Ligand SMILES: O=c1ccn([C@@H]2O[C@H](COP(=O)(O)OP(=O)(O)O[C@H]3O[C@H](CO)[C@@H](O)[C@H](O)[C@H]3O)[C@@H](O)[C@H]2O)c(=O)[nH]1
């Protein structure tokens with residue numbers, strides 16, 4: 001009997017297990033537990049510092065346990081797009097979404113590069129459509145897209161013919177006098193408003209409007225390719241559609257999540273592709289074959305459930321040498337990232353992700369049990385009335401959603417007779433009232449990190465996700481600049497993550513009542529507690545100074561055998577973390593910069609994330625999505641690796657911690673210590689205090705720096721006041737004890 005030849009695999013799943021890493025993971029965990037046990041045994045003979053250390057170290061041990069569980073089974077997927085043609089008869093359509101919000105913080109030239117890179121990917125152009133959401137409602141963004149589409153008409157065929165890999169033009173062109181320069185200067189001039197804006201003709205819709213108060217503007221023909229003439233299909237270039245959704249004061253617009261939901265509905269009316277790629281405006285496609293790589297994972301699995309969505313890691317271009325601000329996340333991607341891949345699949349990261357449209361619409365994997373079905377009302381045979389309740393009042397949209405949910409591939413996009421009217425309806429600011437959008441279907445509301453929350457609910461419904469890591473990196477974006485910009489981003493993340501943790505959508509509930517796997521729940525907890533980690537980190541950083549000032553101790557004496565535990569812990573963590581960096585070709589400086597930024601981020605922006613959520617609970621203030629400033633040029637002088645500051649309170653905790661250590665040195669060496677209660681402070685405390693100072697070295701430089709490199713005098717004054725009151729308080733408290 002002849003054997004049936006099965007078609008080749010479109011991907012392989014490879015285990016990256018490393019016994020040495022596991023040994024370190026376990027050793028450190030055992031040392032942490034030993035330290036806790038030792039502290040507990042000696043708690044009665046020690047003071048407050050000992051107790052506080054015990055509490056902090058319990059938190060660190062918990063975090064470490066989460067880390068180890070998350071990293072335990074690293075896995076990688078390898079994709080074989082060259083085999084697609086043997087296995088798949090016809091490639092499915094893909095709708096590509098780009099969001100932009102502010103032409104000043106997000107220069108249109110960046111958005112344009114992202115859009116051009118997407119228009120030029122290696123995939124049948126008739127199967128692609130690109131939708132750009134502009135929350136800034138800016139004629140400049142629209143103008144830039146029009147210019148970009150003219151450019152793309154020549155650029156895309158050129159790239160395909162010569163197999164150019166870098167398809168974002170600014171990555172390819174370098175000289176001053178090339179074709180791209182003309183496009184770039186037109187757009188940059190427009191953005192600097194150095195040309196006269198005439199808001200008439202095609203631009204009339206933008207006249208007399210305010211950014212936060214305007215009707216929907218949709219331009220379906222940015223590319224001037226004719227929907228009418230060719231029945232909606234163009235062979236040369238994908239469709240390009242510009243959307244600025246309606247905004248009115250007093251109507252919440254839910255920031256990026258709201259924009260994504262509008263894009264989902266408008267595209268549902270127009271092309272209704274079964275797959276959706278979404279990228280932020282600065283994340284250009286760096287690998288022209290990326291859609292095919294993703295298709296290997298989306299179409300190649302035996303069960304759809306295996307790939308609810310396909311995420312590409314968020315990498316950055318032109319990263320500074322040695323990662324001075326610790327924001328390139330290489331090590332995080334490598335070890336934590338691949339670890340999560342081995343559990344239920346990567347988190348949704350908000351950009352560089354391929355979704356199944358029906359999953360976004362709330363569908364379950366078809367073989368899932370009843371347990372997960374409480375999460376959305378979407379199931380197989382919904383009546384029209386139920387559809388209306390879930391998806392809103394547009395009959396056209398409901399029809400398209402029903403198609404998408406039944407998994408019917410929409411190969412030929414149809415031009416609805418009343419398309420504009422229907423599109424305006426679903427992009428209106430009141431459309432979602434009383435529907436399931438943002439709650440059970442679509443991108444989720446209620447967290448500043450809408451990405452993690454949206455992904456969490458998909459996992460909770462029983463879907464798995466996959467990480468797509470082709471050799472040439474899939475998408476590249478801008479890493480935020482130094483100081484204030486990255487602090488604001490970290491604060492937003494800590495805020496959004498904590499919002500999820502304290503909500504009824506938190507992963508523990510999802511594990512108990514739905515289909516979130518237990519270890520995936522631990523992985524989610526690992527990330528969701530980022531903000532909360534600020535509290536033990538802050539206490540631990542203050543502890544050495546506290547001990548020196550009050551002449552107490554939180555470590556065993558240098559001549560006690562027990563000192564071996566913290567020393568071994570410190571050394572093994574040091575060797576392990578350093579080896580992780582060296583193993584993937586990063587430098588010792590990069591390692592150190594990341595350790596240092598880890599401490600700075602944990603004690604400053606993350607702390608404000610916690611405060612923000614606390615104020616939200618008290619209803620003092622709401623949470624806003626502060627857009628990260630993006631800058632194309634990373635080379636602005638020789639000082640780009642230097643930390644910068646502004647007058648924001650975000651820098652106060654760090655400054656205070658530093659001043660406290662310095663005060664402690666003065667007290668300690670100036671002989672102003674209190675008489676000791678039980679155990680005088682010693683070498684251990686001094687060493688730790690020095691370590692803290694070294695970690696906060698950018699702040700030390702900031703104390704003496706000028707301009708943006710200096711900590712503002714007002715911050716230094718406030719922090720001095722804080723540290724002096726702290727010293728006064730602990731001094732008087734410890735006097736009271738003697
Ligand atoms: O009201 C808004 C605010 C933001 N955005 C867009 O959202 C994207 C992400 O915003 P950005 O300021 O770049 O945030 P980052 O911190 O860089 O983004 C990370 O974190 C976000 C969640 O906090 C995720 O949504 C992003 O995908 C992820 O890259 C950008 O394209 C913005 O244009 C909007 O469309 N409307």
Ligand SMILES: [Mn+2]
Pocket residue numbers: 280282477628
């Ligand atoms: Mn970004």
